[in-house]
Amino acid sequence: MQAARIVKINEPLEIQELSIPKPRGSQVLIKVQSSGVCHSDIHLWEGGYEGVGGQLIKTTDRGVKYPLTPGHEVAGFVENVGEDVEGFAKNEKVLVFPWIGEGACPACRVGEENLCDKPRSLGVYNEGGYAEYLLVPSYKYLVKLGDLDTDTSAPLSCSALTAYGAVKNARLNPNDNVVVVGAGGLGLMAMQLAKATTGSKIIAMDIDDGKLQIAKQNGADFIINSKKEDPIKAVKELTDNFGADAVLDFVNASKTVETDMQMLRRRAKVVLVGLFGGALQLNLVTMPTRAYQIIGSYTGSMNDLVELVSLARRDVIKPIISNRFKLEQATEALQMLKNGKVIGRAIINP
């Protein structure tokens, strides 16, 4: 089978010919139809991301090994199953949960494998979906798609799941004012999900008027262009001068979080999601006196993914797909995403 692999950092991905894995035990072999292209794939390609003081946090220091087939947003058909697999037969259309854990750590024990101590995520620590076939360690990590098509479903397993995890971590109530920072793919999905599952009041924040208009169609009650107006003043005005009850920051850069911290109501939660990086000068006394919470949010659980697919099958949420690529165009897809030229989600169809 063919796979697009990162062999050397920052160099074009190589199309390599690999042998097709044979599933045993609970394993399932998937014939990949759609593989989403994610910002974190760029970090894998570049070999790291920015930490405090501009310093690079290396992927290899976090356990990533090259050559690596990236791709953790994978939908396709069951091709073959191990002898212990139940409930899944050849040609079943499925979505793959990629955030697999080692199974026995405290997070795994309560079904939060995405937060495992020793993660084995597909397309990160194990071979991923930029390939014709993908070996999944157990049928437990598959969700049946029914009528949903694979292209729009693939991003549910990372892009939408990360947005959903953030919405859940904010524990929103119907009268809460929540600011969503960044009206890109994740932010828009977070707005759809907050609208569909919490009843809260949504304030979209971005520097692009076009994206903010799309935000309005995706559930935002209010929009703020933080380039054109003072975002802190704008949030205060929308909230009777109290500030936001929650901020979901899908950028998570020094500048956005610094602003976030100034638009908060007492008791507010700041949910940090993006991987842009950098550092924040955190005022320590303010944390207890204002009773703030800063919550790091990382993807979501298998159970969250089942809920997402349930919402998508009823058209409650709608992922937005914009660009489609062939396997041999994988480098091109990553480059376009890196250059900010992808609106919605890019998909590779091997």
Place this chain on the structure above:
Amino acid sequence: MQAARIVKINEPLEIQELSIPKPRGSQVLIKVQSSGVCHSDIHLWEGGYEGVGGQLIKTTDRGVKYPLTPGHEVAGFVENVGEDVEGFAKNEKVLVFPWIGEGACPACRVGEENLCDKPRSLGVYNEGGYAEYLLVPSYKYLVKLGDLDTDTSAPLSCSALTAYGAVKNARLNPNDNVVVVGAGGLGLMAMQLAKATTGSKIIAMDIDDGKLQIAKQNGADFIINSKKEDPIKAVKELTDNFGADAVLDFVNASKTVETDMQMLRRRAKVVLVGLFGGALQLNLVTMPTRAYQIIGSYTGSMNDLVELVSLARRDVIKPIISNRFKLEQATEALQMLKNGKVIGRAIINP
């Protein structure tokens, strides 16, 4: 009646003669027996505390008005009641909940008046207990003490309540490793409370061997002198190299929190309680990838205080009282506390 009041910042408190308030409606007048002396009284006396970059956060900017009678840890006897008071008669021995809110904000609506948008705390925004009598706005803010004496009970309403709020915010489970930073009055109480209500494994951290020995008697399973050994390495060794599941930082200074952030297991909670101040360089990417939570914790609710008194009445927890002062010694009491010469809690007996 006599009251010890802060009239000018940093100058000795003045003993003033004030008229005894007359309770109406739901109000209750308390004859003060015991009034705890708290670190935050020093902030009121000094007119502020340290924010980012050494800059002073002024108490007057947060709504404090002088002259002020401090004192928010108050126990005594009911002296007189308003016409709507129920269930409390003259001479009932009571503890006062001082963290009173305006009643109608989102926090007050769910009984978390300590986190009110417009707080009216006794001894901070309203006259407090460094006085012979204290007017309490409603009998709802009183807890009956039964056999408990007023001296040991007074610190329950702030010192112990703050410790309890922190323990609750950490949401500890029996197999969690929790590091308690600072084995002073609050830290020791947090250890007692974590032991009595969570079953978690407690690691006490301080720079004073004497305090660490007392920690052992108050519930600590392990102790670390962070001056003598590398605290990060020590925590890793006690936790199979995983790190702590939670840290309760009762100092909350730049240096302690910087260390806290390096001893964490994935998914860990850092509960910031102390008001020492300063700033932290927070690595933003680490928040989502490691799924950390930083939680500001500010005192506790009326319901928490009822639970604390219930535990104290059964001897499950035991506040430690060390020094007793008369009303006219209020300045001396504050000065001793400021100089670090109070072990346990100082009490003023008007």
Place this chain on the structure above:
Amino acid sequence: MQAARIVKINEPLEIQELSIPKPRGSQVLIKVQSSGVCHSDIHLWEGGYEGVGGQLIKTTDRGVKYPLTPGHEVAGFVENVGEDVEGFAKNEKVLVFPWIGEGACPACRVGEENLCDKPRSLGVYNEGGYAEYLLVPSYKYLVKLGDLDTDTSAPLSCSALTAYGAVKNARLNPNDNVVVVGAGGLGLMAMQLAKATTGSKIIAMDIDDGKLQIAKQNGADFIINSKKEDPIKAVKELTDNFGADAVLDFVNASKTVETDMQMLRRRAKVVLVGLFGGALQLNLVTMPTRAYQIIGSYTGSMNDLVELVSLARRDVIKPIISNRFKLEQATEALQMLKNGKVIGRAIINP
């Protein structure tokens, strides 16, 4: 002022001339515009409701005293305020929270006054809103209505609040199948609320095809006429033979709950809301082996009401008003409701 009062059980309400109360302290006098007519007003009128074995549970045994002005769903304008009232001035349009507690019990302490040990609900234990004016004990129990009109808002404080409390008690997730038993006023509101705040899959059950059609417009994904088809079989078919994850029973009669218990998935929650009464033969062993939960749900909290008004102001939920009466028609309104001739909600406009 005029008030329609229950003087003798089961006899026509009397229109009496009473003096207008004068608010003091935190009290507020409301000029009543709209007062909802609720099924529980019929229980007050009849002097009780049915317990086990057809035996009457008397309202007087539960602390109700006659003569009584019923009416706990009240919206109107502020007419006059006590000297301690803040944030509310004459002519402010408001909704009244009627489920007032004594303030110091464990439920009141966490803002759940609706579950108070010694309730003082308006229109039940204290004078209610079938009158020109209503005295409310504190401005804390008022919610500003803004653009909402009083007729559609009045039922939010009981009918909608009870539905909302039930939805919250079921703790629904997006992939849950929830059966709503009874597509009357409360059931329809529960469907709207479950749709707007949980994303779950809603199965409406009733014996009236007309109501079931309205259910479809109010958020039901599926409908079952339990008179025409076997409800247990129908639920099983809609849930891959697993059964429902939750049942909200707005009838709560022997027959409906007996059926409820047979349509449950393991781990299911049965939320009992209605006051129809009777008894259930509960199979005890099944409770642990199937891990069922039976949850009694009684109205909702002040905080819930604020959330409801927030949802209503954004048109996310829409109460349905059907009949309007004058104060002197109060008996007629109760009789029509008793005879099942009210679709939606009847309102008295004094």
Place this chain on the structure above:
Amino acid sequence: MQAARIVKINEPLEIQELSIPKPRGSQVLIKVQSSGVCHSDIHLWEGGYEGVGGQLIKTTDRGVKYPLTPGHEVAGFVENVGEDVEGFAKNEKVLVFPWIGEGACPACRVGEENLCDKPRSLGVYNEGGYAEYLLVPSYKYLVKLGDLDTDTSAPLSCSALTAYGAVKNARLNPNDNVVVVGAGGLGLMAMQLAKATTGSKIIAMDIDDGKLQIAKQNGADFIINSKKEDPIKAVKELTDNFGADAVLDFVNASKTVETDMQMLRRRAKVVLVGLFGGALQLNLVTMPTRAYQIIGSYTGSMNDLVELVSLARRDVIKPIISNRFKLEQATEALQMLKNGKVIGRAIINP
């Protein structure tokens, strides 16, 4: 290897010679040292338990197949491992979590395999530990015992786990009054656990003065002999006439639950655990008006078991072992338990 198996209902267990299983994949073979004898083993032996109206609920209708090797409380040493096993080597002393699910249902997805839709529990639906060797489906179901011995540890996986699940389901706070009905093995363990992890006030209820004395040593603050005094009146007296905040019923018979329902404070939770059986006439209207919750509690999760072992390793809880049997005495052990002659827990040592 030898195994004591139920071949025919109610007839003596047969000692059969079976081949030793060979672990593959994630499977682990355990050399059994200690196998607890549980009341539910008697139900397996008798072929069922009592439902409503004295009717037998058959084990075969719930999916049990005979011949069956019972035994779900198993501790021993790792004998052999499959090729995918990590972190466990030969001779490691371990406790087995027996409440295994099929892995992909909603309960399994969040780590609550004990509540699985299609359970595969060891010693119930699969071969258990009344044998020399036990095959465990995955190393994920093992907990390392360290210094704990296998005899006292074995009951942690059912007896203690069931008690712990009940305590958790009651969600106790430090000021709650909790009644524990039945001071047998599970009840005593529940008292130890409530004491160690909640700080609540514990009222032990039984008909045996001897057991009640042991209850006092295991954490009970108060004891009630429900044969000698009116249990309802006694609970009211201990609770200022309010009633209990929670009842944990480890008998769960018609008579005990009928009494439970009369000793409740508003908002109380009744946790049903025992499998004694029978039916309750449940007063339906009381459920909403009093806001009661009836919660069925079934064993506990793998994560709960890890917490239990953590508590046991620190001597916070101490299971009580009373009788030891050889494998060929299995029938005798069951008979003694059935006759009520086992105080604490009986263990089979194969």
